[in-house]
Amino acid sequence: MLIARVVGEIVATQKHASHEGRKLLLVQVLNLDGSDRGDAVIAMDAVDAGVGDKVLLATEGFSAMTSVGRPNSPIDMAVIGFIDQIELVDGVN
Amino acid sequence: MYFGRVVGSVWCTVKHPHMTGKRMLVVQPLTPELANTGKQLICGDCTGAGAGELVYWVRGKEASFPFAPEEPPMDTTVVGIVDEVHVKRPAPNHRRAQRKK
Numbered sequence: 001m002l003i004a005r006v007v008g009e010i011v012a013t014q015k016h017a018s019h020e021g022r023k024l025l026l027v028q029v030l031n032l033d034g035s036d037r038g039d040a041v042i043a044m045d046a047v048d049a050g051v052g053d054k055v056l057l058a059t060e061g062f063s064a065m066t067s068v069g070r071p072n073s074p075i076d077m078a079v080i081g082f083i084d085q086i087e088l089v090d091g092v093n
Numbered sequence: 094m095y096f097g098r099v100v101g102s103v104w105c106t107v108k109h110p111h112m113t114g115k116r117m118l119v120v121q122p123l124t125p126e127l128a129n130t131g132k133q134l135i136c137g138d139c140t141g142a143g144a145g146e147l148v149y150w151v152r153g154k155e156a157s158f159p160f161a162p163e164e165p166p167m168d169t170t171v172v173g174i175v176d177e178v179h180v181k182r183p184a185p186n187h188r189r190a191q192r193k194k
Contacts, residue, residue, distance in 0.1 A: 008125050008180035010096070010149065014140050015173030016159055024149070024173075026096070026125045026180060040125050042094035042149045051181045061155040074139075074155045074172045077094055 003030045004057040006049050018073030043077035044068050056081035094149045097122045099142050111165040125180040137167040147175035
């Protein structure tokens, strides 16, 4: 799982039937310090997240498709939680 | 899923039998601001997307699920045609400029 921030939404009418009825979010993967890490990706929404939220991103097929309740569908990323706080312990790397 | 634009298509006459009848597209990955990023790649297609269209695609084993019960050896498949993109963040260049201040 990765830390990410929701930066937008996309709208698609012509899409795979299993994607109907769920929001598609543009999420930017983040480093621990909050800076951008690579390019933004598209994830299906399992928790009703919105733009600006810091979220937990599942980036593997099985966990993503089961979290949105669509088994055996072409989904490889899902937003599966909101991040309230990240705690790092000093001196432990 | 990843975001991109279809820039062409690929023709193969000799291919894996399960790939018969499957369209293959050349896709350029894009940032949410529609700037090119990374290298072009070949994706299968289950939507009927054509050149110039904004699309999103899946990567991995999930890429063969739209063609079930067939299991074509595809690792990327276009699964949707994007109509609208709503982005709400400062453009990356803008942010870089801010950081320098």
